Amino acid sequence: MILEAKDLNYYYQDGEQRRYILKDTSISFEKGKFYTILGQSGSGKTTLLSLLSALDSPHSGEILFNDEDIKKIGYEKYRRNNIGIIFQSYNLIPTFTAVENVLVPMTITENEIPSDKETVAYNLLDYIGIVKNKADRLVNKLSGGEQQRVAIARALATNVELILADEPTGNLDEEMEQEIIDIFKRLAHEHGKCVIVVTHSNEIAVQSDQAFRLKKGVLSSYE
């Protein structure tokens, strides 16, 4: 088990009342698999991803990465060394080129990265489908699909085993969506990564190795 969430509770305090977004949610993930968490808007799926990616902390419950509580690892350190995050709106640095965006996490992580980081970054972008002349462009000069590929390359840059993605195809057309899903499958099945995608799309859910449905804070298996 690479990642395991146990009895997660997350709520908003509304006066005297607690409004639960996640209630006693438990879930576990293995390496080499492509997971989807399916849910409608407001179902709590983004909250769950923010907890799994340590961008937020649960009110109760624990999240274990390789059996170690991420709180003990340290949220910042966990994000730096153990996970790669992909956002719906790409969240790239607009004043940097594609390759510079990929280089950013390489200098932040404490993981071992080959000394020729620039070559590694170009290779990663090439693997994801961004050729060199595009890699040297400012990211806001690239298309949405290309920007999301750069975001995926950035998530892979620190050589992590766990990739978390929040609606990664939400802003893309169908053709581009399928290309991105294919990349995730390749990462899971060919490179042994654990890929967790939060989505509202059934088309993506059916392509995953295992899908979960989140409804009103309660998690269930997707049939």
Add this chain to the structure above:
Amino acid sequence: MNFMKRGILGITRKKGKSLILLAVIFILGNLISGAISIQQATGNVEKTIKERLGTAATVDLDHDTLNNMPEDEWMDFEPEELGVNLIKQIGDLPYVKYYDYSMEQWMGSESIEPYQGEEMDEDFMMDEEDEIPFQLKGINYAPIIDLEEGKATLTDGRVFTDEEIENGTAVAVISENLAAENNLEVGDTFTLVNNVYSYDYDTDEEDIVASRDVVLEVIGLFDPKSVTQESDEDSESNMMFMMEDPYYQNTMYVPNEIVIDETNYNWEETLKADDELAAMMKEEGEDASFEYYEPIYYLNNPEDIEPFREEVLPLLPELYTVISATDQYERISGPMESMSKLAKYVLIVAVAATILITGLVVLLFLRDRKRELGIYLSLGEKRSKVIGQILIEVMVVAVVGITLSLFSGNLLAGQVSDTIMNSDDSNQSEYYEGVYYPELESELTTEDVMDSYEVNLDASYVLGFYGIGLLTILISTVIPLIYIVRLNPKKILM
């Protein structure tokens, strides 16, 4: 792509914003730089002038306070005497290079003539009918402080020995000109007359009631000319000094004991001749012995004046104060003082404005880059490094802005201070209404102060400006950086 490289890229890739920040820092930097230039220049003037004014200090009644006392209080006030022990105690302080205390007495002579001066305007000639033209200046410091301080040079003979000072031996060091006037040489003796006068208030006449001769041996000759040669021939101050010169030429250095004996003799005889005064003295329990010393201290450095003053003031009797040669600086430094004050206020306002304006500009830029900062944090970057990146961006621009304003502000300061000094020139008064201490006075004037003012681009200015400028920018950046500490990447990115 570490945080430092990101900082540099942040500057080069956002040229517009970097230029705005540069312009703000440059404009405000000019104000700070100008103010520091003026402060440095006025500070240098103060240092130079105070060095020229010397390190002399004395202890005397605080005449300013006395003058402001109510009349009845002033009438009842009986000042305590300083006393030799206190004078010596002060003289033993580590700031004091050497010191002396002296009594003075004026005497006449039937055997020698006073020196009248050469090629002098009649207006400045001494009164030929002056019956007591010779000033006996008592000495306790055998090598004679005036010679040590270069006010005069010993041209022949020697100074006193400690034994002569202690025993009150009848020896004197007189001016070379006075000796020449009277064909005196080292080893010769001459006679002064200590006349005791009684004054008749009704007839407005003076009578000699007693008299005795004081025979002194010349042991050394001094030449005060070196002092006049140093001063500017054409200046008004030189005229003032020439007026004083005959008095100094007719001054004789003698051991204090000689002056004390002659003063006491004079008092005793005065009381014998004036029954009324004697009765009053008796009633008040005072005898005829009279010792009043004027101490003079020379300190090691002009900077020692303030600590010396701080240590001495608690030792002094009521209403006594420390008067130093550097006090004269305050009287002659009018335009400099007003410019220094103006520069100080400009500096405070400029620093405050820089902190406020640069802080706001940085905060606006940070808000604009909220998403970028959130990305770094989501990738696990330490907040300290994100803060470091922003600091590098601002500080690199600041160094460029400050370097540019280093030169332009200095240039501006030169122009502004010229204008201020010229406009302030007419307001200066040359008159001083306080007590005059000849030992502490110099011939320096406001004009000398103005002449020594110069706005320079020296190392202390450069270092001072970089120090204050960069510290100001640092403070103005640190405050908005609290914004980064409070950033929540989830809220920004998801």
